[in-house]
Amino acid sequence: MTKPRNSAREIAADVAAGRTTAVETAKAALGRIEAAKALNAVVAVNSARTLADAAAVDARLRPGETMPLAGVPIVVKDNIWVGGWRVTQGSRLFANFIAPQDAIAIERLRSAGAVIVGIGATSEFACKGVTTSQLYGPTRHPLDPALTPGGSSGGPAVAVAAGLVPLAIGTDAGGSSRRPPAHVGVAGFKPSYGAIPYGPGFAEPFYGLSVIAPIAAEVADITLAFEAMAGLDGRDPDSAVVAQQAKDTAGQRIAFSPRLGLDVAIDDVVANGLASAVDRLSAAGLRITQRDPVWSANATEDAIMPLQHAGLAALCGNAFRMDPTIFDPDVAKQIERGLSWSGTEVAGALLASAAIANAFAAFFTEIDLLLTPTVPCAAWPLTQLGPDMIGGKAASPRAHAVFTPFVNHARLPAISIPCGTDRHGLPFGLQIIAARGQDRSLLAAAQEVEAILRA
Structure with a gap:
């Protein structure tokens, strides 16, 4: 399998400068997808449509149009509408559904020059922490095909981690585009609720929680995608304005919470890896204190x-x-x-959700950035909903997901970036969380953290 030579930014620059074409780039991506079919990361392709779209990008460039994502091949999760494509939510109920139009985010990506090369696998209705469905079967971890990448955005995460595309688009209603990236060693960003307009598309079981979430190998590519998709749109009443200027990281109040203030298990190798990463950040000059959010009794x-x-x-x-x-x-x-x-x-669950949001709101009046684990463990066998053990204790099927859902209920932005591997070389991630609307400050800080941890 030949990985893409460049990042999304470099591909766009090469296409815009005429060093390659969008069609050539799309053909190469389609070839990589075909060669990696065993991973089951991409569940649908439409080569004719993809190459026609790429040719249209090349035609737009000839008179001098500027496109920040010119010719960048992307994979889109199988629950986001891509006009004219089969989009199924991984469900037999929608096995023959053809999306009648693009979601706003996809429309904006196309306008920026991105070329859709495939649909990425999801669990049914994006409602499981592993990526498998009766319609398409399981998606496999790119480092070990006997393992799961987690879910539900496993297809998009694996497509990036395996080098099929430099950028993919998932959704995140409880960690679906942070945990799989953490498990496969790439970055995944959950924006503030409403920062990227959502829909038109399928009705959501997670009303008021789910967001469009870019996944990439580098935070800079995620930032490029976010800027292409973000902004108010009258078709989405929940679309929201986020702060235009990023805060200087040097002035940020940063906290590290080893377990997010929760009584939950975490593998020693993950806990130690996170602590080591925080030590490296501190040594690089970031001022980090240890502090936990304070949760009410019904915040579970x-x-x-x-x-x-x-x-x-x-x-x-x-x-x-x-x-x-x-x-x-x-x-x-x-x-x-x-x-x-x-x-x-159900009303009680809404009250619990509100209590979580209120606790986080109080926390972020005194802290700007919060560092936590993304996941408490590395990837586990493909046939299981979760690992048998975490932190030396028997684990429930959802014990692997403990550090991400509260962020959705508070509608905050959060990003996972790679920060270490276990003794088998399996990745895990550092989650960085910010106050709602501080997406650009979070992304700027994440780029700085990424550079320190890669040094």
């Missing part, structure tokens, strides 16, 4: 999970009653559970 993932279950039940309950076997068995269990929740219990 169990307390907020009814929102996902009830959302799935609202969207899929009728189809489930008619034929439960059409669904992934793990997703079917969530739908069944959602049908049983009372209105009072």
